Amino acid sequence: MTTPKLRAELDGIPTYKPGRPPAAEGSGDRTGPAFKLSSNENPYPPLPGVLEAATAAAAAFNRYPDLACSALTAELAGRFGVPEAHIATGTGSVGVAQQLLQSTSGPGDEVIYAWRSFEAYPIITRISGARPVQVPLDADERHDLDAMAAAVTDRTRLIFVCNPNNPTGTVVRRAELERFLDRVPSDVLVVLDEAYREFITDADVPDGIDLYRDRPNVAVLRTFSKAYGLAGLRIGFAVAHEPVAAALRKTAVPFGVSQLAQDAAVASLRAEPALLERVAGLVAERSRVVEALTGQGWTVPETQANFVWLRLGERTADFAAAAERAGTTVRPFAGEGVRITIGETEANDLLLHTAETFRKEL
Numbered sequence: 290m291t292t293p294k295l296r297a298e299l300d301g302i303p304t305y306k307p308g309r310p311p312a313a314e315g316s317g318d319r320t321g322p323a324f325k326l327s328s329n330e331n332p333y334p335p336l337p338g339v340l341e342a343a344t345a346a347a348a349a350f351n352r353y354p355d356l357a358c359s360a361l362t363a364e365l366a367g368r369f370g371v372p373e374a375h376i377a378t379g380t381g382s383v384g385v386a387q388q389l390l391q392s393t394s395g396p397g398d399e400v401i402y403a404w405r406s407f408e409a410y411p412i413i414t415r416i417s418g419a420r421p422v423q424v425p426l427d428a429d430e431r432h433d434l435d436a437m438a439a440a441v442t443d444r445t446r447l448i449f450v451c452n453p454n455n456p457t458g459t460v461v462r463r464a465e466l467e468r469f470l471d472r473v474p475s476d477v478l479v480v481l482d483e484a485y486r487e488f489i490t491d492a493d494v495p496d497g498i499d500l501y502r503d504r505p506n507v508a509v510l511r512t513f514s515k516a517y518g519l520a521g522l523r524i525g526f527a528v529a530h531e532p533v534a535a536a537l538r539k540t541a542v543p544f545g546v547s548q549l550a551q552d553a554a555v556a557s558l559r560a561e562p563a564l565l566e567r568v569a570g571l572v573a574e575r576s577r578v579v580e581a582l583t584g585q586g587w588t589v590p591e592t593q594a595n596f597v598w599l600r601l602g603e604r605t606a607d608f609a610a611a612a613e614r615a616g617t618t619v620r621p622f623a624g625e626g627v628r629i630t631i632g633e634t635e636a637n638d639l640l641l642h643t644a645e646t647f648r649k650e651l
């Protein structure tokens with residue numbers, strides 16, 4: 290039987306793998322609760338006022354949302370001191386990233402990013418028809434910006450710089466990033482993916498929004514999914530000059546961002562003191578986890594995100610299974626390592642116990 294003709298570019302593209310949910314109650318070795326440390330989510334409930342805003346919006350979901358996300362756009366423009374026309378919203382920052390590819394790249398074009406990095410990059414690049422150019426991380430699990438600049442050809446249309454990098458948590462700092470941006474031709478779009486920006490404590494890591502201002506080929510991606518805790522509502526945004534921001538408005542799925550998401554995002558921005566407190570708590574837990582793992586003998590790349598990376602190679606699956614038996618689901622990348630989200634103190638303690646036992650058995 291013949292089947293509908295599908296685009297050849299889709300052949301072999303893996304479907305996006307979500308982080309595993311927590312194991313069922315009563316499974317594994319444990320009696321207590323299970324925790325999900327596999328998707329870099331915020332473990333806390335919504336910020337004050339956010340649930341109320343979303344619930345109020347839910348009462349009107351017989352209506353389409355505001356197509357232009359006007360209230361949120363105005364709020365973001367005020368907060369970052371950028372023109373409203375430079376803001377483009379979408380269904381999570383991965384949705385906006387896909388729109389950036391649709392806006393810039395197609396068959397015959399090349400898209401550069403570090404590897405390993407955010408696993409959506411190869412998927413959305415190949416969906417666009419462009420060719421992924423993966424530049425290996427250096428020995429410290431950091432972007433090799435010199436190699437990335439050297440990989441630029443006249444076919445390059447877009448470069449992702451994931452800062453901090455998912456899944457390693459490592460960052461690129463101001464001087465090296467500025468040097469890199471100076472080397473990239475001005476007709477190639479550089480996307481600074483700052484999904485974990487709020488967790489950065491190193492003052493030497495630049496804020497992409499400072500860098501974009503006098504660089505028309507730089508776009509910054511931000512999300513409400515991580516620090517702000519709205520992963521389930523699907524809302525993110527880009528800050529970019531025209532004509533990039535205008536292209537994003539053209540490629541957006543009409544009404545993709547729900548009114549719940551828009552109103553919850555505005556309320557979240559207005560709850561900043563509570564946000565900062567939660568972020569500070571997670572950052573303190575991050576330091577505690579990194580110190581404890583290092584004390585156990587692990588090599589932990591310096592992380593500025595809400596997760597840590599353990600390069601386990603062949604032992605990756607075994608570690609993930611041990612963590613799950615103990616009640617914490619982590620994110621394994623087969624044959625490479627595991628990414629562990631910083632969660633509640635109890636979850637982090639369970640994970641540290643698993644890591645300690647695993648290390649002793651090595």
Ligand SMILES: Cc1ncc(COP(=O)(O)O)c(C=O)c1O
Pocket residue numbers: 328329380381382383384407451454455482484511512513514520523524525
């Ligand atoms: C680096 C990076 N960018 C973007 C995203 C996408 O987040 P969202 O689409 O929820 O905004 C993620 C999520 O894991 C990520 O790690």
